[in-house]
Amino acid sequence: MSDLHELMLTEVAAKIEAREVSAAEVTAHTLARIERLEGSLRSYATVMADVATGQAAQADQEIAAGNHKGPLHGVPFGLKDLCLTKDAPTHVGSIALRDWSPGVDGTVTARLREAGAVFVGKLQMTEGAFAVHHPSIAPPVNPWHADYWTGVSSSGSGVATAARLCYGSLGTDTGGSIRFPSQACGVTGLKPTWGRVSRAGAFALSETLDHIGPMARSAADCAAILGAIAGVDPDDPTTVQAPVPDYLGSIDAGIEGMRIGLDEAYCSDGVDPRVTAMVMQAADVLRGRGADIRPIAFPDATVMVDRWNDFCGADTAIAHEPYYAEHRAKYGPVLSSLIEAGLALSGVDHARIVIARDKFIGALNAVFADVDAIVIPSQPYPTPSNAFMETLGAEPGSVERLISFTAPHDMARTPAMCLPGGFDEDGLPMGFQIVGPQLSEERLLQAGHAYQQDTDWHSRTPPAA
Numbered sequence: 001m002s003d004l005h006e007l008m009l010t011e012v013a014a015k016i017e018a019r020e021v022s023a024a025e026v027t028a029h030t031l032a033r034i035e036r037l038e039g040s041l042r043s044y045a046t047v048m049a050d051v052a053t054g055q056a057a058q059a060d061q062e063i064a065a066g067n068h069k070g071p072l073h074g075v076p077f078g079l080k081d082l083c084l085t086k087d088a089p090t091h092v093g094s095i096a097l098r099d100w101s102p103g104v105d106g107t108v109t110a111r112l113r114e115a116g117a118v119f120v121g122k123l124q125m126t127e128g129a130f131a132v133h134h135p136s137i138a139p140p141v142n143p144w145h146a147d148y149w150t151g152v153s154s155s156g157s158g159v160a161t162a163a164r165l166c167y168g169s170l171g172t173d174t175g176g177s178i179r180f181p182s183q184a185c186g187v188t189g190l191k192p193t194w195g196r197v198s199r200a201g202a203f204a205l206s207e208t209l210d211h212i213g214p215m216a217r218s219a220a221d222c223a224a225i226l227g228a229i230a231g232v233d234p235d236d237p238t239t240v241q242a243p244v245p246d247y248l249g250s251i252d253a254g255i256e257g258m259r260i261g262l263d264e265a266y267c268s269d270g271v272d273p274r275v276t277a278m279v280m281q282a283a284d285v286l287r288g289r290g291a292d293i294r295p296i297a298f299p300d301a302t303v304m305v306d307r308w309n310d311f312c313g314a315d316t317a318i319a320h321e322p323y324y325a326e327h328r329a330k331y332g333p334v335l336s337s338l339i340e341a342g343l344a345l346s347g348v349d350h351a352r353i354v355i356a357r358d359k360f361i362g363a364l365n366a367v368f369a370d371v372d373a374i375v376i377p378s379q380p381y382p383t384p385s386n387a388f389m390e391t392l393g394a395e396p397g398s399v400e401r402l403i404s405f406t407a408p409h410d411m412a413r414t415p416a417m418c419l420p421g422g423f424d425e426d427g428l429p430m431g432f433q434i435v436g437p438q439l440s441e442e443r444l445l446q447a448g449h450a451y452q453q454d455t456d457w458h459s460r461t462p463p464a465a
Contacts, residue, residue: 001021001025001029004021004025004026004029004030005029005030005033005164005465006164006461007167008167008216008217008218008220008221008459009071009072009075009167009168009216009217009218009221009224009225010071010218010220010221010224010248012026012075012167013071013072013073013074013075013224016059016063016073016074016075017063017068017073019063019064022056022060022074023055023056023057023059023060023063023073023074023075023118024053024056024057024060026056026074026075026076027052027053027055027056027074027076027118027120028053028056030052030076030120030164030165030166030167031047031049031052031053031076031120033163033164033165034047034120034121034165037163037165037464037465038165040141040464041140041141041143041159041160041163041165041464042124042138042139042140042141042156042159043078043123043124043140043141043155043156043157043159043160043163043165044078044121044122044123044124044156044160044165045081045091045093045121045122045123045124045125045156046081046088046089046091046121046122047120047121048085048087048088048119048120048121048122049120051087051088051119052076052118052119052120052121055113055116055117055118055119056074056076056118059073059074059116059118060074062116069114069115069116070115070116070224070227070228071224071227071248072112072115072116072117072168072224072225072228073115073116073117074116074118075116075117075118075167075168076118076120076166076167077112077117077118077119077120077166077167077168077169078119078120078121078122078123078156078157078160078161078165078166078168078169078170079109079112079119079121079122079123079169079170080122080123080125080154080156080157080169080170080171080172081093081122081123081124081125081156082125082129082172082202082203083106083108083109083122083170083201083202083212084102084104084105084106084109084201084202084203085105085106085109085119085122086102086103086104086105086109087119088101088119088121088122089101089122090102090122090203091122092125092127092128092129092203093124093125093126093127093128093129093133093134093137093153094127094128094134094330094331095134095136095137095330095331095332096323096327096330096331097203097323104201105201106200106201106202107198107199107200107201107202107233107235107236108170108197108198108201108202108212108229109201110201111228111229111231112170112228112229114228115228117228120165120166121160121166123154123156123157123160123169124137124139124140124155124156124159125153125154125155125156125157126139126152126153126155126177127331127332127334127335128203128205128316128319128320128335129153129154129172129174129177129203129205129210130152130153130205130316130334130335130338131152131153131334131335131338132152132332132334133155133332134332134335135332135333139155140155140156140158140159140160141159141464142159142184142185142383142428142462143159143162143163143185143462143463143464143465144162144185144186144383144427144428144429144462144463144464145426145427145428146464147385147386147387148184148383148384148385148386148426148428149180149184149383149384149385149386149388149389150181150184150185151176151177151179151180151181151182151183151184151185152176152177152180152181153172153174153177153205154169154170154171154172154173154177154178154181154189154215155181157169157170157171157178157181157215158171158181158182158184158185158187158189158215159181159185161185161187161215161216161217162185162186162187162217162462162465163462163464163465164461164465167216167217167221168214168215168216168217168221168222168224168225169214169215169216170212170213170214170215170225170229171189171212171213171214171215172202172205172210172211172212172213173189173191173210173211173213173406173410174205174206174209174210174211174312174410175209175308175312175403175406175407175410176378176379176402176403176405176406176407176410178190178191178211178213178215178418179191179378179406179416179418179431179433180378180379180406181215182215182378182418182420182431183378183379183383183418183420183429183430183431184383184428184429185429185462186420186429186431186457186458186460186462187215187216187217187420187458188215188216188217188218188219188221188222188417188418188419188420188448188452188458189213189214189215189216189222189417189418190213190214190215190219190222190226190415190416190417190418190441190444190445191211191213191409191410191415191416191417192211192212192213192226192230192415192441193211193240193413193414193415193438193439193440193441194209194210194211194238194410194413194438195236195238195239195240195413196211196226196230196239196240196242196415196439196441197211197212197213197226197229197230197231197239198212198229198231198233198235198236198239199212199236199238200233200235200236201235203319204315204319205312205315205316205319206311206312206315206316206319207315207318207319208311208315209311209312209315209410209411211410211413212229213226214226214229217458217459218449218452218458218459219251219417219419219445219448219449219451219452220248220251220445220449220452222417222445222448223247223248223251223445223449224247224248226247226441226445227244227246227247227248230244230247230441231244240439242439245441245442247441247442247445250442250446251445251446251449252446252449253446254289254290254446254450255286255289255290255291255443255446255447255450256289256290256291257290257291257292258286258290258291258292258372258373258443258446258447259291259292259294259370259371259372259373260283260286260291260292260293260294260371260372260373260374260375260434260447261293261294261295261296261367261370261371261373261374261375262279262283262293262294262295262296262374262375263295263296263297263298263374263376264280264295266297266298266376267279267280267375267376267377270380270401270404271377271380271381272380272381272382274382274424274430275377275379275380275381275382275430275432276377278377278421278422278430278432279375279376279377279421279432281421281422282375282419282421282432282451283375285451285454285455286375286447286450286451288454289450289451289453289454291447291450293375294370294371296367296370296371296374297367298367298374298376299360299363299364299366299367300360300363301360301404301407301408303353303356303357303360304356304357304360304407304408304411304412305400305403305404305407305408306400307352307353307356308403308407308410308411309338309341309399310341310342310345310349310350310353311350311353311357311411312338312342313338313339313340313341313342313343313345314342314345314350315342316335316338316339316342317339317342317343318342320339324339357411357412360408360411360412361411361412361413364408364412364414365437368436368437372436372437372440372443373434373435373436373440373443373444373447374434374435374436375432375433375434375435376405376432376433376435377405377432377433378405378406378418378431378432378433379402379404379405379406380401380402380404380405382424382426382428382430383424383428383429383430405433406433409433409435413438414435414436414437414438415435415436415438415439415440415441415444416433416434416435416436416444417433417434417435417444417445417447417448418431418432418433419431419432419433419434419448419451419452419457419458420455420457420458420460421455421457422457423457423460429457429460434447434448434451
């Protein structure tokens with residue numbers, strides 16, 4: 001089957017379960033694509049061909065024996081290169097940690113392995129999961145257009161998933177790093193509630209802001225992945241003590257009567273008109289599926305955006321405390337600047353941010369008392385060019401503008417899903433978000449799935465694939 005790579009994760013999983021195609025065939029097909037395309041796309045930090053081949057053979061044996069483990073069994077999968085793996089190094093996009101081989105699996109790695117996923121490799125990422133790639137590492141290339149941004153920090157996850165070099169992947173999101181590459185690469189990404197997925201065995205950028213979540217081609221695919229990785233973990237005492245729903249099993253529940261909030265001023269003030277039009281069109285599609293689109297007033301998130309860098313920096317300084325003093329010369333200038341900002345932050349300033357954060361969470365919870373979810377942009381403009389991103393920061397407020405729709409939901413720890421919503425005139429994907437209150441992933445996935453029943457943006461293939 002020469003077009004195996006065009007199948008969604010859930011589609012290829014069904015064929016593997018029915019033994020219409022073997023996990024070994026699907027894995028060989030994926031590895032061949034990686035060998036052919038990876039040189040130009042640079043999405044993988046480490047290709048795990050031998051590991052994947054062995055896992056696929058084991059999956060076929062288990063399925064033949066009647067031991068089918070679920071919708072990831074035998075499916076080629078990519079791990080962001082901050083997830084610890086016992087059989088591959090973990091570079092964290094870093095030179096300082098270039099030779100780090102912890103020899104153990106992190107919790108999400110172990111859960112995916114238990115679910116029968118086939119690890120084709122570790123995916124490239126920005127240094128330490130912050131804003132830019134290390135100067136000595138060539139960044140991944142957007143498969144829609146090489147001159148455009150891939151998003152950060154889960155850039156390799158976005159590129160590999162979009163280019164059909166895996167059927168699904170993991171990303172992490174601290175200020176937008178699942179949602180930015182999902183938009184830029186035209187895939188579906190879900191930042192779950194903080195604590196819904198264990199962070200044990202995933203190298204931190206910010207212990208209080210990091211979220212681990214799925215990136216795939218559809219909401220249903222994300223549901224399958226989240227179902228495998230979510231849940232309580234004794235190795236991470238911050239995991240939420242709540243049952244894990246059957247996300248995939250309930251994906252077709254529909255959204256009839258679902259209350260979705262829309263703040264038209266928030267979605268248009270300082271926002272590119274093309275983005276605003278896309279969000280309004282998405283709301284119309286959801287309305288057509290039975291959603292009750294209601295006007296809301298989104299709370300003021302200025303402090304969440306303006307002080308995100310300081311807040312994150314303090315956590316980052318702690319995460320890198322065992323390495324930074326000794327290996328400082330190997331750190332890139334951007335990550336070093338973040339760590340230095342964190343070290344310089346006073347306790348009083350940090351407390352001010354925490355107080356403002358609590359107030360914002362309370363205001364956002366008041367909005368969610370009246371609606372089940374809200375629809376907003378992913379960023380204020382379509383996918384930017386690499387040239388534009390190289391100058392980001394030169395103009396005061398430009399970084400804050402970029403993260404204005406993503407960082408508040410990391411600070412609030414609320415789940416947010418980025419969905420492909422169209423293309424701009426240059427053929428680059430555009431995306432929007434559906435955001436809900438904590439632990440509303442099931443409803444967000446149902447809304448995303450409903451939207452994708454009436455649109456085909458998520459199924460488009462990039463030219464480089």
